[in-house]
Amino acid sequence: MIEARLKTEPLGENYIPSLQQAQQILWIGCCDSNAKESTVLNILNEELFVLRNLGNMIIDDLSCETTIKHAVVDLQVKHIVVCGHYGCRIVNATSRDGLKGPWSRQVLLPKNSTNKLDALYSMHEEDINQLPVQERDRLFVELNVLDQLRSLRKFPEVTDAITLERLHIHGLVYDSETEKARRVLEEQQSY
Numbered sequence: 001m002i003e004a005r006l007k008t009e010p011l012g013e014n015y016i017p018s019l020q021q022a023q024q025i026l027w028i029g030c031c032d033s034n035a036k037e038s039t040v041l042n043i044l045n046e047e048l049f050v051l052r053n054l055g056n057m058i059i060d061d062l063s064c065e066t067t068i069k070h071a072v073v074d075l076q077v078k079h080i081v082v083c084g085h086y087g088c089r090i091v092n093a094t095s096r097d098g099l100k101g102p103w104s105r106q107v108l109l110p111k112n113s114t115n116k117l118d119a120l121y122s123m124h125e126e127d128i129n130q131l132p133v134q135e136r137d138r139l140f141v142e143l144n145v146l147d148q149l150r151s152l153r154k155f156p157e158v159t160d161a162i163t164l165e166r167l168h169i170h171g172l173v174y175d176s177e178t179e180k181a182r183r184v185l186e187e188q189q190s191y
Contacts, residue, residue, distance in 0.1 A: 006185065007185045008142070008184055011180070023075050025049065026067070026072075026077045026081070027049070028052075028148070028152075030056040033056075033176075037083075055117065056083060056144070057116070058152050069155070069157055073157050078168065082152065082171050084171075085173065085176065086177075090117075091137075117144065128140060149186065171184040172184065
């Protein structure tokens, strides 16, 4: 059973140190988040290469695939950050009326399978539904970030760069109420 919330920790002053060089970080964030990437990480805008989409999802489409491959192979970014945000209307556990339509079928899943968010929710539905309403959505946002990190690791370029110790991936969740991000810790997950 998942505890009331996943473990998170505040980002330190220089979580990813600024190297003041071009595009050392690929940021994958949600298009309806108000997180300012450079402010969250306390770095220069020039150090970021940004991909925003619905629900900060690692999806099987030309834009997402090309962006990740270009960042890892051509730019040789040192970090990839997947950042979700509390209050995300796409990743909505309470009503499950978030992502709909043809875009949801483009997620990295076998053909003819269900929406990735629906599958993730089904996997954790019992634990999620035991929580108060606001905590359900917060937990589901955190679970989605961890799931996107797993999807990211399926890219051979990402796996190779991690193996060569030239790439680090990070899962963050942004809280617009505090205007701070927290790191979502992966080691506590067993699924």
